[in-house]
Structures are given as structure tokens and as C-alpha cells.
Amino acid sequence: MTTTDPPAPSSPSTSGQPAADEVRLPAERRFADELARLLAADREPRPEGWLLSPRRVRSFLVGDPALGVTRKFYGDDPLVDRCLVTLMSNRGLLLVGEPGTAKSMLSELLAAAISGTSTATVQGTAGTTEDQMLYGWNYALLIAEGPSERALVPGPVLTAMRAGSIVRVEEITRMQAEVQDALIALLSDKHVSIPQLGDDGYVGARRGFNVVATANLRDRGVHEMSSALKRRFNFETVRPIRDPALERQLIESQAAALLAEAGLDVGPPADVVDLLVTAFNELRSGTSAEGVAIDRPSAVLSTAEAVAVTYAACLDAAYLGDGRLTGRQVGRQLIGTILKDNPDDAGRLRSYLDVVVKRRSGPWRDLWAVREELGDTR
Amino acid sequence: MGCAGGAGGHPLTASGPVHAGPDPSPKPWEPKALRARARALLEGAEVVWFPIRHHSPACARHVEQLIHRRRPWAVLVEGPPSFDDVIGHLIDPGAAMPLAIHAHVVNTLGDGGDGDRGGDGGEAARRRGVYFPLCDYSPELVALRAGAAVGARLGFADLDYADPAWLDGTDGAHALVDEHRYAASTALTALADRMGCRDHNELWDHLVESAELDTEALVAAVSTYGLLTRWGSTGAVDPGAAAAGDLDTVREGAMVARVRAWAAERAETGATGPIVVVTGAYHTAVLPERYAADPPAAARPAPGGRRPVAGHGLVRYSFDRLDALSGYAAGMPSPAWYQELWDLGDHPRPAAEAAHCILRDVAADLRAGGGDGQPSTPGLVDAHAQAELLRRLRQRSAVARTDVADAALSCFARGEDGHDVRSALAARMTGDRVGRLPPGAPRSPLAADFDRRAASLRLRIDRASPLRVELAIHRSERDRLVSRFLHGLGSVGVAYGQLIQSPRWTSALGRDLTREIWTCQLSAETDITLAEASMWGSTVAEAVGVKLGHRLGELLAHQPTAVSLLSLVQDAARCGVHDAIDPILASLRRRIADVPDLTDVAAALVEADLLWTARRPLDGPALAGLPAVGEQLHLRACALIPASAGTAPVGASAGPGSGAPDEQLVENLRRVHHVAGTATWLSLDDSLLWDATDRLAAATASPRVHGAVDGLRWHNGRVDAAQLLTRASGHLAAADGAVGSGYLAGLLAVAREALWEVDGLLGAVSDVLGSIDDGEFVRRLPGLRSVFALLTPSETDRVAEHLGPLTGGGAAPIVRDLGEQALLANVEASAAVARRLVDDGLGAWLAAAPDGGGRG
Ligand SMILES: Nc1ncnc2c1ncn2[C@@H]1O[C@H](COP(=O)(O)OP(=O)(O)OP(=O)(O)O)[C@@H](O)[C@H]1O
Numbered sequence A: 001m002t003t004t005d006p007p008a009p010s011s012p013s014t015s016g017q018p019a020a021d022e023v024r025l026p027a028e029r030r031f032a033d034e035l036a037r038l039l040a041a042d043r044e045p046r047p048e049g050w051l052l053s054p055r056r057v058r059s060f061l062v063g064d065p066a067l068g069v070t071r072k073f074y075g076d077d078p079l080v081d082r083c084l085v086t087l088m089s090n091r092g093l094l095l096v097g098e099p100g101t102a103k104s105m106l107s108e109l110l111a112a113a114i115s116g117t118s119t120a121t122v123q124g125t126a127g128t129t130e131d132q133m134l135y136g137w138n139y140a141l142l143i144a145e146g147p148s149e150r151a152l153v154p155g156p157v158l159t160a161m162r163a164g165s166i167v168r169v170e171e172i173t174r175m176q177a178e179v180q181d182a183l184i185a186l187l188s189d190k191h192v193s194i195p196q197l198g199d200d201g202y203v204g205a206r207r208g209f210n211v212v213a214t215a216n217l218r219d220r221g222v223h224e225m226s227s228a229l230k231r232r233f234n235f236e237t238v239r240p241i242r243d244p245a246l247e248r249q250l251i252e253s254q255a256a257a258l259l260a261e262a263g264l265d266v267g268p269p270a271d272v273v274d275l276l277v278t279a280f281n282e283l284r285s286g287t288s289a290e291g292v293a294i295d296r297p298s299a300v301l302s303t304a305e306a307v308a309v310t311y312a313a314c315l316d317a318a319y320l321g322d323g324r325l326t327g328r329q330v331g332r333q334l335i336g337t338i339l340k341d342n343p344d345d346a347g348r349l350r351s352y353l354d355v356v357v358k359r360r361s362g363p364w365r366d367l368w369a370v371r372e373e374l375g376d377t378r
Numbered sequence B: 001m002g003c004a005g006g007a008g009g010h011p012l013t014a015s016g017p018v019h020a021g022p023d024p025s026p027k028p029w030e031p032k033a034l035r036a037r038a039r040a041l042l043e044g045a046e047v048v049w050f051p052i053r054h055h056s057p058a059c060a061r062h063v064e065q066l067i068h069r070r071r072p073w074a075v076l077v078e079g080p081p082s083f084d085d086v087i088g089h090l091i092d093p094g095a096a097m098p099l100a101i102h103a104h105v106v107n108t109l110g111d112g113g114d115g116d117r118g119g120d121g122g123e124a125a126r127r128r129g130v131y132f133p134l135c136d137y138s139p140e141l142v143a144l145r146a147g148a149a150v151g152a153r154l155g156f157a158d159l160d161y162a163d164p165a166w167l168d169g170t171d172g173a174h175a176l177v178d179e180h181r182y183a184a185s186t187a188l189t190a191l192a193d194r195m196g197c198r199d200h201n202e203l204w205d206h207l208v209e210s211a212e213l214d215t216e217a218l219v220a221a222v223s224t225y226g227l228l229t230r231w232g233s234t235g236a237v238d239p240g241a242a243a244a245g246d247l248d249t250v251r252e253g254a255m256v257a258r259v260r261a262w263a264a265e266r267a268e269t270g271a272t273g274p275i276v277v278v279t280g281a282y283h284t285a286v287l288p289e290r291y292a293a294d295p296p297a298a299a300r301p302a303p304g305g306r307r308p309v310a311g312h313g314l315v316r317y318s319f320d321r322l323d324a325l326s327g328y329a330a331g332m333p334s335p336a337w338y339q340e341l342w343d344l345g346d347h348p349r350p351a352a353e354a355a356h357c358i359l360r361d362v363a364a365d366l367r368a369g370g371g372d373g374q375p376s377t378p379g380l381v382d383a384h385a386q387a388e389l390l391r392r393l394r395q396r397s398a399v400a401r402t403d404v405a406d407a408a409l410s411c412f413a414r415g416e417d418g419h420d421v422r423s424a425l426a427a428r429m430t431g432d433r434v435g436r437l438p439p440g441a442p443r444s445p446l447a448a449d450f451d452r453r454a455a456s457l458r459l460r461i462d463r464a465s466p467l468r469v470e471l472a473i474h475r476s477e478r479d480r481l482v483s484r485f486l487h488g489l490g491s492v493g494v495a496y497g498q499l500i501q502s503p504r505w506t507s508a509l510g511r512d513l514t515r516e517i518w519t520c521q522l523s524a525e526t527d528i529t530l531a532e533a534s535m536w537g538s539t540v541a542e543a544v545g546v547k548l549g550h551r552l553g554e555l556l557a558h559q560p561t562a563v564s565l566l567s568l569v570q571d572a573a574r575c576g577v578h579d580a581i582d583p584i585l586a587s588l589r590r591r592i593a594d595v596p597d598l599t600d601v602a603a604a605l606v607e608a609d610l611l612w613t614a615r616r617p618l619d620g621p622a623l624a625g626l627p628a629v630g631e632q633l634h635l636r637a638c639a640l641i642p643a644s645a646g647t648a649p650v651g652a653s654a655g656p657g658s659g660a661p662d663e664q665l666v667e668n669l670r671r672v673h674h675v676a677g678t679a680t681w682l683s684l685d686d687s688l689l690w691d692a693t694d695r696l697a698a699a700t701a702s703p704r705v706h707g708a709v710d711g712l713r714w715h716n717g718r719v720d721a722a723q724l725l726t727r728a729s730g731h732l733a734a735a736d737g738a739v740g741s742g743y744l745a746g747l748l749a750v751a752r753e754a755l756w757e758v759d760g761l762l763g764a765v766s767d768v769l770g771s772i773d774d775g776e777f778v779r780r781l782p783g784l785r786s787v788f789a790l791l792t793p794s795e796t797d798r799v800a801e802h803l804g805p806l807t808g809g810g811a812a813p814i815v816r817d818l819g820e821q822a823l824l825a826n827v828e829a830s831a832a833v834a835r836r837l838v839d840d841g842l843g844a845w846l847a848a849a850p851d852g853g854g855r856g
């Protein structure tokens, strides 16, 4: 699916129609206040076409307490610097990494802060066509008036080129090779020709245009990208957060933000977050804190899943329970996260509960109690 | 920036914090105060205090300038005063860095008897080795060189390395620098975080190396670094009041005393130039105050008890090692990067130029490695631009190490992870530089002894290429001596000889396996490890003996196994420390009666047997105590064997190959009986072992153990073939198939020749297999397979020869490459087809088929 949105680089806080019932607002609207404060405080030179100076974009991502700007990306600040500098250069940025390492989040935040809009996005699939990226035609108008600007339906890439903003290409490796290769010309020549429009059909990218692509390592497609395309991107590997304390901090703040958006002002209690971070780390690494070996589930257990589990468990507690979050709700969500496609994972989770969780006290007792809900797994 | 001369007097007064003017004095952490402190440090008329970080090119450059400007009477750098005698060699133009001053100390602790080794007391001394590595850009070295250039006197100031105070906190070998404090400092970590730096090393680069400061600003920054570390670790905020650990207090007392002694001499000579004192910023944080405040120190009471044995010398060092130190928070990382910065000192933009060199080399390295998407020339240009943009984004005056690394990662990595880029970068930033000792620099006593011994053994010492050494240790006395020398060096960790092939003692085959083959190569690592080994002794022989005694002490402290003590005996024999052998054997004898574990006893018996077989080249007489040990081990085995019945599972459930306790028990039995049956050097009472074995058999239900015991009895002629066959057939006929395969496994583990030497045994096996249906066959197959997997190919052929006539036909063709999975699948498929035929009323076809069983 392809979406476009007219960019409004100069006034991020007022772009588009307010749509209170949208499930999730794009970053530039969610963080409109922060962006406005950063803009007001920005005295440093900006690259042409950029809404903010690179240092302010950095602040937007890693936080600036003095301006009331929250940290959004955790665990690798030098990576943020490298991304920014790449986007100032003439190469595109390709974020690669395991699922759930915040590649898409980074790309959205970068686009929001650099261009004021993160909605010029191509969602890569096997069916994505060059037309969807660049432009198509309104055939009624085309037949009625012939090829004209009015009949042209610009795709996200064309829109971004004209506006001088960032276009996001999600899951680039899922697109067909020919479609990927169409980006080569774009990235090197920085212009498109629309032959049907004659002399008016030349669209040169305005300064500020660049591409942020993401690719998931479990898709195994990065190797197959043509080397011509690879050369036009700088590769940045986004790694899972390795520091449990940092992951904990992230889970708390992101869950709190999501809950606030949902109109709830309950945060998860500290001991339950501890439990969650510990359980995720143990299941990922295959060893318990006591050094017991655990069979690792094959399901993805990234920080993204940890945030989602926390959030869903809080909703569960608020709407279905007595409002108090315990290990039980966490356990239920954990079951849903782990029992996805591999039937063996149920057995793995059960043995984790029996071997590790059972011996522990406090909220772990409640977690162990969900064992009944696991059903019978051989 | 002119000197204020004596106008303001010495602003660092005994009252503590600095006063920077008539205004209410600023707090010591305010920029004004920090700047004033820096000025005061630099402009003392009598003493100039110059704070540094070890291996900081920026500090080195500025201390050099300062010394040329102030033309001091003396330059004192942080370090034990005993090192004074190597200064001349260090600043010798013939010396090439990196070099390290290495020192070792042996403090014999009060009690612990008189000897270093012997008895169960082990080694009662604390041994300590320290390094003081220096490179071209080390401020200490640069200060000494500059001091020499302006004709200043040179010396070290610190607690002497042999002082017992060092021993309280430290043991083993380590670097004599204070870097760990920076890594551990909470204040620096917080500051790094605030400044957007990933760690304190990047913070240091950001604030100092890449900041392009003038001397006063640099000293202010470095001094603040030290103060912050001090405050962070103690919670105090007044530099004068900051308390430090005991060792620090003692060391700083020694530094101050040393400065005071030199100052007294300076006063006597009426010299006018100051004394420049170059110390780590952590110490400079308190030294001026202590210097001003302390009353002239009374001489420290001489340490009571034994005088420590100590020595020091210069060794070649390597960038590799230097970089590794940073892993222990003991040094700055990436020496080659800082070397570039230093070498480019006169360049208008040293950092940009160094970045250029590194990026160019990393790109070339990656290109040489091949692979798709290696950095092209435009890639290199992009990387430069990237580094420059990162510098600006991070607001530094000059490109820093991390900017270069980040730029290379962004622009050169062309796949997931960028692993190759990381390792090419790490290699280039570390570098492979190795130092060179100046002519005439003394070698340490151990290194000198090494040279002498190597020469007298006619080991060619060739630095260029490795030397292959073949040693006929059975025949040549000289070769035996060489072997002992090389083994000994290895035992104390000296990197010189590498054992490529050792003789196989057990082999009854030709003489060619009786040689030892080594490759020997002299390298910087040899020098460094020789220096490290100095703490064990001043000759190779002494070091090897002392280290062995130390190992014995450590072993004895932790319930040693019999095998571990015997391997120590073996090491002692190999290294030629013959007088260490008897004490080890004696402590082993004292322990044997309490060894709890049959596995340990059986393994020790085998080890003892091997040692005895090999005793000639190892020097027989020294092993004279071995038979007594062997006999005692045998007795202990006889006591443990019957008691082992309980360790075998009662049922027959444990499958073969599962490493079950009865499998280990069978192996132990085999070993003990093997040694007892073959070791003519031991005088053993046979009946004891058989008695023990019979009692075990009576007590256990494990078919595997029964099979093994029967096999041993047959092998030793205690039962005849017919008796064995009866027992075997009985087990094979058991309803539970695992009983049969367990028994066979035990039997074959100790006497596989029974398969072809006992008439009818194979027939019995084949009968059983013929009588069971395919389903049962499939169930028993894994067990049987692993039993027969013990056989060698020629033994398998032998079995096949005997088996052929039994199953009709000639010798059955053997399908060796048929995996168990495939075989199982075939048999299962045949059975399924047969079932279908029967179901379809076509059972008669089965009988008609020439071969009823399924054969793949
Ligand atoms: N380092 C991190 N900093 C902040 N949030 C993180 C981090 N890692 C994971 N997250 C959380 O996980 C979510 C990651 O989701 P996102 O969709 O961006 O991941 P992704 O890498 O694009 O995954 P996929 O490969 O499956 O598309 C974020 O929204 C955030 O909640």
C-alpha cells in the first residue's frame, strides 16, 4: 500500500487535518510540540531543505531535557550521528537489522524531524511497482485532457523529490529487483523524466531529498541487492538493545506514552517491568539468571515485543481486571507473543515456566499461574 | 600568554582551595577557579605541576613546549625512583618505542617455612610484576627527552615498586598506570553522557585531544579530569579534602617526599629553574596542596621482616599489547591512531591527515580482502566527507578517533553488520609497531640466562624465521636437555617454542614417533613474556622450579585429583625439575587412600603406567617413587570397584552411548584390568582385583557390567569360550532387547576379539536377530549399531566373514555408507508394505518372495 501526504515542511504542528480518531498519528503530529520547541530554539545552520539543524534532529531522537524533548531512540547514539551525516551526503541510508530493532521507528523520526513529514512512504512488497513509487495517472482526466499536470498522480518518491524531503522505503528487500533498481537512477541523477509531459516532464529533486530504506535481516534479502544499488546506500546496522537497564527504561517510557495516548494514566509497577525485562532476556539468551539452560523459543522477542506486551498487559489489567497489573496479565500476553507460528514454542514456554519461573517468588508466582492457560502441549 | 612571574606569589597555599581574586572565592568546580588552578600549577617558581593522562599526545606536546619555555632545573615524572637508572637508555637515540620498564618483586610473607617449594605448604610468597609501557607520545617519555634537551636533571617520583604497600591490593602482573580510575569514574561517565560521548575515552578526545587548546586551557581541562575522577570516587568536592584509597595516600606521600628532596637539593645549588613534576591528573589533583601542607615527612619506618627480592629492566613492547591493556582499562586504546597524531605534529591539520591515512589504509585493506562492494575511490572521498561532517555535528575542533571509525563504518560497510570493516579498523588503529632496545641496554637476569642457555644448547636464535627443532629424546642427552628447556619455558609462559608433535609413548610402532618436534621463534612476545616470568626467578631453571612449586601449592589447596598430581609429576619430569618429583609423589601417596572416585584412580593408573613406560627420556631415577604409587592406586581401585555397583542403574534402561554411569564403570574396569595385566613393573596381588571384580558382578544388575566382567574373565582365562557363550546367549535371549545389547556392549568394550574367537557367539547374535520381527528389529537397531560401531573397519570385515556363512549365501556384502536413518527407513518401509499385502489378502506373496526381509 502506498500513501502520500502533502508535506508542510515549514509548519509541522499544523500539517494535515487534525484527526482525533486516527489510530496512530505520524511522528510529526505526535511530537508536534517538541518539534516546535526545537525549531524555536534552533540557531544553528541547517543543510538546505532541512527543517532543523542536524544537532536539533539529534536532540529530537536522543532527547534534550532542557527543551522538554524526550528520548525516543535508545542504546546507540553514535548510530544516530552516522544516520544524520549520511542523510546530509549524497548517499541514501539503509537501516538493516533484526526484526523489532526500531528501524522503521528511526526512519519515521528522522523523516519527521528533517522534513517535517514522515508520510512519504513506500511500503515494499513483492507487488510494489515503479508506478506506485513514482507516479501514475488519473485515467479519466488523462483521456479527457491528455497528459497534464492535473492528470498526474504523484507517488511518494516524486512528491518527496519535488518537496525536497525524505522518502521512506520500508522493507526494500521485499521489492522485486527491477523495482529496487529504479531507485539507482533516482539516487544518482536525482531527477525523473515524465515523457508524456514533454519539456515540463523534467522533475529535478530539490535539496533535502533523500531516501531512508529499511530491511529486515530475517528476510535475508540484503545480499541479493544489486551492487550498484548497494553502493548508493550507506548501511547502518541497528542492533538490539544489550543493556537491560536501558531496555527497562525504554519499556517504561514507551508503555507510559502509549497508555497516555489511550487515555489511561496508569504505569506498570516497577517489579512487573523487572519481571518482564528479565523474562525476555532469559528467553532470548537461553539462560536464566541462575544459569539454567532454557530452550529458546523461535518467535521474535525483540524490545518491540516487550513494549507491546507491557502495553497490552496494562490494557488487560485496566479493562478486564481490577486495574492492578500483575505477572498474570504479562503471562497471558507472553503466551500470545510466543505462540505464533512454531508449535514447539508452547512446550518451550511451559518448560521455562516449570524450570525457572516456578522457583521464584513475588510477581513470578502470578506468572507461573498462567501455565494453566497454556493448554495441553504434549 | 606571558608568565605572571612571582607577582601573585604561589597561589596554592596551605589553606586549600584556590583563591582567584578579591571577589568571594568561586567554588572549586567553577570554570574560573579551575582556570586559576591551572595557571597556578603552571607558574610556580619553585615547582611546576603538570597533570597528564598516560599516552596522551596532547599532554606530551604541551609538556614539551612548557619544558622548552621554562627551562627547568629538573624534570620529575611519575614512576618508582629505582627506575632512574634506565632513564639514560630510554632517552638514548638508539631506542625505538614502544618499550616498557618491567619490574618484579617477590615478597616472602612472614611464616610459610623457609623454602619456596616443597611439602604441602606450597609457595608462600607474593609475586608481583609491573609494567610501565612508553611510546613516543607518552608525556612521561617526552618530558624526559625534553628535559635532557634543556640540560635538566631527570628522575622518577613515586612509591618504590618494591614497597610492601603495593602488595596489599595487588598480585600478579599488571600495568603501572591509573587508567582504571577514569573508566570507573561516575562523574566522568555522567559528563560523557551529557556531552553525547559514548565513553570516557571519547570524552577525553573530545575535551583534550581534538580540542586544539593552548597549554593553560589544556592543563585546566586535564586537571579538571583528575579532579572530577577524585570527586566522583569520594563524593568530596574540595580538591584539598578529597581523600583517596590508602595506597594512593601512601603513593602521593612518596611523590611529595621525592619532590621535597629534590627541592632541597635545588635550594642548595642555588638553581633558578623550577622543578617540573609530571604526574597523572588524578594525583596532581592533590599533590600541590599536600606539598604545601605536609610537614617534612619523617622517613617511613623501614619495612620489617624479609627484604623483598626485586629487579627491573627494559623490554621491547608492542602496540598490540598496549591496545590490549585498554581492555583492562589500563591504557588508551588505538595506539597507532595516536602515533599518527604525534608523528604529524608539525602538520597544519594533524587529525585530518591522520584520518586520511587511516581511511585510505582501511579501504585498501578491504579491497585486498575482495568481496562485493569494496570501497571505491568515491567511497573513500565520501568517508572523508563523512568524518568531517561528524566532526562538525559533534562540535569538535579536530576529527577524533571515533569520528574516523564511524565514517569508515558508514561508508565502507556494504552488508549486514560491517564485521570486516570493524576488524580492518581495529587492526589499523592498533598497529603492529614493536620497539627496539638501544645498544647496551641491560637485559633482565632471566632474559640474559635465557640467551646463555639457548646459546649453550646450540639453539640458533634467529629472529627472521621460525626454527624447526627435532629432538631425538630417547637417544641424545643434548636433545633431552633442549626438550627440558623448551618445556620449562612453556611452563612459565615464555613465548618461544611451540610443541608441534610429541612422541607417542604408548606406540609400539616405529622409532619415528619417538621424536619431539618444535618450532621456535624469537619475537617481541618472547621478550615481554620473559620479563613477565622474571617474577618466578632470575634463571630459567629457578623460574621453572618456583612456578612448579606454586602450582603444587595451588593444587593442594583445592582437593586435587590423583590425575592432576600425576600430570604435575609429568610436567616436572618433562621440564627436568627432578627434585620436585619426590615431594609431589609423597603428597599423592598421602592422599590415595582418600580418593573417592574410581574414575580418577583408574585414569591415574593409566597415567602412571604411561609415565613409567616413558621414564627413560624423562630421567628414570627421579621416578623411582612411581611403583609405590602405582601399587597403592591398584589397592585403592580394588577397594572402590565393589562399591561402584550402586552407581550403575538397576534397570537395563540406559541406552548405549548415553555416557551412563555403567558405561564409565566399564571403562574404569577395563583400564584397571589392563594396567594390572600388563604392568610388569608393579608387583600386584592379582587375587585382590578379581575378588573385587567378582563382588561387583554379584552386586550389580547392569547387563553392561556383566558383559564386561565376563569378557575380562574370558580374556584372562578365568572362564572358557563355552562358558562365555552360555552366559552371552542367556542375556541375548532376554525379552528386553536392551539386556542383550547392553551385555554385548560391555563385552566388546573389554574384549572384542571374542566376536570372532568364541565360536558360536556371532551365531547366537544372528539367531536372535533372525527370530525377532521387523518392528522389534527397528527398536533394537540403534542399540546394536552403537555396539558394533566400536569395531575398526578391518574388524568389521572379520565379523562379516564369519557372519556370511551363517545367514546363507557367501560373505555378505557390507553396505558401509548406509546411514542409520536410511537403514531404519528401509526396514520400516518393507514392514509397511508387508502389512499392506497381508491386509489386502496377498500374504501369500510374501512367502513366495525370495527374500522375506527388507534389504535396501
Ligand atoms: N533501540 C530502541 N529504541 C527505542 N525503541 C525501540 C528500540 N528498539 C525497539 N524499540 C521499540 O520497538 C519498536 C520497533 O518497532 P519497529 O517497527 O520500528 O522495528 P523494525 O526494526 O522496523 O522491525 P521490523 O524489522 O519488524 O520492521 C519501536 O516502536 C519501539 O517501541
Ligand SMILES: [Mg+2]
Binding pocket: A103, A104, A105, A170, A214
Ligand atoms: Mg519495520
